[in-house]
Amino acid sequence: MGSRKIFGVCLVFACIIAACKHGSRRYQLRGQVLDKNLAKNEITVDHESIPGFMPAMTMPYKVKDPAVVQEVEPGDKIAAEVVVAEGGNDNWLENIRITAKSGRNTTKVPAPPKALAVGERVPNISLINQDGKTIHLDGFKGKALLLTFIYTRCPMPNFCPRLSSQFAKIHEDLAKTPGTYAKTHLLTVSFDPKYDTAPVLRRYGLAYLNNDASGFAQWDFASAAPADLRKLADAFGLVYFEQDNQIAHSMDIVLISPQEKIVKYWATEWTTAELEDALRTEATAKSTRQMARAGGMK
Amino acid sequence: MRRVHLCFLWWWLALIAALLDIWPACSDQHASQRGHELFQQNCAMCHEASNLDLKKQPPKLEGLFQRKALPSGAPATDAQVRKTIINGIGTMPSFQGRLSDEDVNNLVEYLHQLN
Structure with a gap:
């Protein structure tokens, strides 16, 4: 399974950042940044397996420090801590370190399609x-x-x-x-x-x-x-x-x-x-x- | 000279016997180690977590094979656990296409030691 990656792009914030960090868990993450979203303050990371938390996959993470989102670029390799709030329903990245600057985006995340606007009629599918x-x-x-x-x-x-x-x-x-x-x-x-x-x-x-x-x-x-x-x-x-x-x-x-x-x-x-x-x-x-x-x- | 050769022969025979004796144990240990990695990557996020926002909290798996039955009520056998991993059960997802037969065997080996 180590070499098998589950590529999951889940364009989601897990939850509101918990005010109370009591009982939170921390895991080490290593991976490559594929995309960043300044508006949402998140980066999409193709990361290695995180034992006890999740298999290798690609997914977006909220970032604690907005300045880091400005600094990292798609293609950069990073090491970071995934902080999982008590209850496991919220997580974010802290202590992000860029371990290698590559500047190349190796995996292309498809752009989201243009959704029907509010008020439009649903299609007959x-x-x-x-x-x-x-x-x-x-x-x-x-x-x-x-x-x-x-x-x-x-x-x-x-x-x-x-x-x-x-x-x-x-x-x-x-x-x-x-x-x-x-x-x-x-x-x-x-x-x-x-x-x-x-x-x-x-x-x-x-x-x-x-x-x-x-x-x-x-x-x-x-x-x-x-x-x-x-x-x-x-x-x-x-x-x-x-x-x-x-x-x-x-x-x-x-x-x-x-x-x-x-x-x-x-x-x-x-x-x-x-x-x-x-x-x-x-x-x-x-x-x-x-x-x-x-x-x-x- | 012949005596020296016999000595070497006995020494080699003893070495081979010892290796044959410990080989299954080494193999089991490797399977269990790999099973532990697979468990951490695929199972722990549900079965080791608590207070997940889910309809049903996933059961802890310590001592799984020491029980008379699995949490589903099915008999606690290797075959049933393999089937559960591959097909899923209730709200537990199927791992079909995600884990190979060898992966599943290694996981079962690890679950036997999870006390």
Whole structure:
């Protein structure tokens, strides 16, 4: 496994930098800088295995000192400390040292596609769900739809498993208020159609639905033909690509209105409560036309 | 002269016997060492962590083979653990395509010593 790299580009901030560092853990990182983002104060590093924390992979890290982001350049080799906050849901780099200046970028990270803007209508893309049935992205009219992307083999607890766990919590909470539950839908799309076939997605979904298949009525797990999946990912600005038999990807959550229009994206920071509140609000909000009609009747 | 030759012969036979005797132990040690590396790279981030923001906290794996059953309830056998690693179970992801058969064997060897 040492020579096998899992290239993961997860364009995400793990969380807000924890104010309290009590109980944080530190790991040594060695790798090569592939990209830097001054606006987000992060660098993307193709790093070696970090025993006890994560396998060799490519991913972005927040940087404690913004001056370092200015200083490092793609191609530089670095040594740094990964600080993992208590609970493991946040991490960042500290004590970054440039060990070799190369100035050459050896791996090209694809530029994110231009996503549909808020207010634009979702495209009509066909997906195959956990039951092998064809569903359509524009087939959830009348419901507030929360959509995200995962792949079931993702081994990183802070990425796909966390997303599915958050959706599971939202699903459990919504089920307690049947009125709102009926006006919402969750959709988890896998960008690994080769492995994530309908039976695999069904098994995966059941693990997050407490083995209650009735939950699929409000939460679909789906994938699509590679060409359709690419269209879908491009529409929502998701980056993913295969490398070394693994999938590198960004993170993306999209809220779609009952009128099938994009309401909001989350790609860097969010909480389960924030997602659930937004979904409930959208499900229960009256449309502009309904409000105008109600206003005219007064 | 013949006596000297016999001495050498006995010496060589003793050396070969000793090597044959310790060879399996060396091999197991190598597998376990490699298994430890694989565990740190692939398993520890979940199974050694605590308070992860996950639906279910991954179970600790110390003494896995001393138990009657795995956390899933399946029998604690090498074959079942191999199957779990390759196919995944519940919210644990599959490691198919990520770990070779040799990797999985080394991991199982290490898990036997994880007490």
